[in-house]
Amino acid sequence: MAKHGKHGVDGLYAEIEAAAMADDFEGLYSIAASASRQDFVRVLDRLVGEGHSAMGMARDVLRDRRLTRDQERAIMILSAFCLGSMIRVENALPYTFKALRVDRSSVEYDDVEGYSVKGDTVSMSTSNVDQAASMAKLQFLVNHIIETIAANSVSTKRDCYYMLKNQFQKYPWMDLDGQGESDRLIGTLERIIRMQRENLNITADPKGLIYGDIVLVDEEGKEFSCKEREQSITGLAGQWEVKSYGVKALVAIEKTGVFMDLKKLKVADGLKIGLIHLGGQPARGCRALINLLSGKGIPVGVLTDLSPWSGMIAKSVLSGSIASAHLRGLHAPRAAFLGIESADVDSWLKDVWKGVQEPLSDRDLARAKNNLSLPYMQDGYWKGENSWFLKNGKKTELEALGTAAGSPLKKKSFYEKYIRAKLKEKLGVKV
Numbered sequence: 001m002a003k004h005g006k007h008g009v010d011g012l013y014a015e016i017e018a019a020a021m022a023d024d025f026e027g028l029y030s031i032a033a034s035a036s037r038q039d040f041v042r043v044l045d046r047l048v049g050e051g052h053s054a055m056g057m058a059r060d061v062l063r064d065r066r067l068t069r070d071q072e073r074a075i076m077i078l079s080a081f082c083l084g085s086m087i088r089v090e091n092a093l094p095y096t097f098k099a100l101r102v103d104r105s106s107v108e109y110d111d112v113e114g115y116s117v118k119g120d121t122v123s124m125s126t127s128n129v130d131q132a133a134s135m136a137k138l139q140f141l142v143n144h145i146i147e148t149i150a151a152n153s154v155s156t157k158r159d160c161y162y163m164l165k166n167q168f169q170k171y172p173w174m175d176l177d178g179q180g181e182s183d184r185l186i187g188t189l190e191r192i193i194r195m196q197r198e199n200l201n202i203t204a205d206p207k208g209l210i211y212g213d214i215v216l217v218d219e220e221g222k223e224f225s226c227k228e229r230e231q232s233i234t235g236l237a238g239q240w241e242v243k244s245y246g247v248k249a250l251v252a253i254e255k256t257g258v259f260m261d262l263k264k265l266k267v268a269d270g271l272k273i274g275l276i277h278l279g280g281q282p283a284r285g286c287r288a289l290i291n292l293l294s295g296k297g298i299p300v301g302v303l304t305d306l307s308p309w310s311g312m313i314a315k316s317v318l319s320g321s322i323a324s325a326h327l328r329g330l331h332a333p334r335a336a337f338l339g340i341e342s343a344d345v346d347s348w349l350k351d352v353w354k355g356v357q358e359p360l361s362d363r364d365l366a367r368a369k370n371n372l373s374l375p376y377m378q379d380g381y382w383k384g385e386n387s388w389f390l391k392n393g394k395k396t397e398l399e400a401l402g403t404a405a406g407s408p409l410k411k412k413s414f415y416e417k418y419i420r421a422k423l424k425e426k427l428g429v430k431v
Helices: 004-021 025-034 037-048 053-064 069-090 129-150 157-170 178-193 256-264 267-271 284-295 308-319 342-346 362-371 380-392 400-405 408-427
Strands: 096-100 107-110 114-117 121-125 209-211 214-217 223-225 241-245 249-253 273-277 300-303 336-339
Touching (some): 004 037, 025 069, 037 069, 053 069, 121 129, 129 157, 129 178, 249 256, 249 284, 249 408, 256 267, 256 273, 256 400, 256 408, 267 273, 267 408, 273 284, 284 308, 300 308, 336 408, 342 380, 362 380, 400 408
Parallel strands (some): 300 336
Antiparallel strands (some): 096 121, 107 114
């Protein structure tokens, strides 16, 4: 590959054209991602004069807008997507996209790196009539994303569905098979360009909260504090920056009740810890923010129900998931599971266990059995937890901690003792 830094704009365009003519879109994305912003803008300048409106919008955004590095890469890679397609079409050549395969047979697991793809791909070519229709739909999606970023707006998956559905009214041969197909197109685009949808300004509704002595800077450069009140975690949280923090640890909590208790009872303030409300299975933005904070050296612990399903919630924070194996920055390998764990039954919950236990359903038991075969639950600890479920057939919820306290008046003291002990045991952190 040529070094476009030495050859300036001419060298960069020559590289782009050569990769496109070789039908090497992966190489094209790599060239775009590593190019200087200034040189890429000059390449787009040449094309704007030839009437390429999408290129014009991308050029204007790169030239005039404050962007995070992820946003900058997204615009440049999307532009490369359009450039490659355009060059192939102008030369009457079919072109091929290669989407990463992401399923249980095509991923691998490492205790530190979490899940990652092996690199297997599924090809789509315009030389195939059926695939060509899907690729045309992807082009509409890419144009919409560029327009969205140019407008400094965001789209939800639902927005994308309605936009595509409306566009395809003009082209009966491009019918859309409901929201499911629209979602699959977004997922396919992610796996083609190797970037997550949040960096393309396609975001989900905010899910998750953060509280504590932490100052963050959002994707627009706006600074905000989480100390006075809890703040919502948006899908774009992976683009945020940590300005400062004064917490000794961060506790991510599955459910609302315990999160609010730890805040309102001043447990978090007293122990100088931060809190994150996961809201059940955590959204990508929440996992990305935990990864960001952990990367700054803040010890992270996770509190969930004692159930086979909640074990998966904890492990998605600690180890990632198969569904997002093609994406980076969505797990915190240095984080630790605090509880509720099976060992708590004979210690912290001993006096109330008969009153707080619930029977596992057939679905729960099937989940525990399936967990035993999951790559990220092959260590002795998680095998032990899932075997405990199968042996005892019981579960409980985080609210059992409040019951174990004996009374609402004693909750604060109990929470403090429990969290102190868990952070020391699991993370070696004294609070």
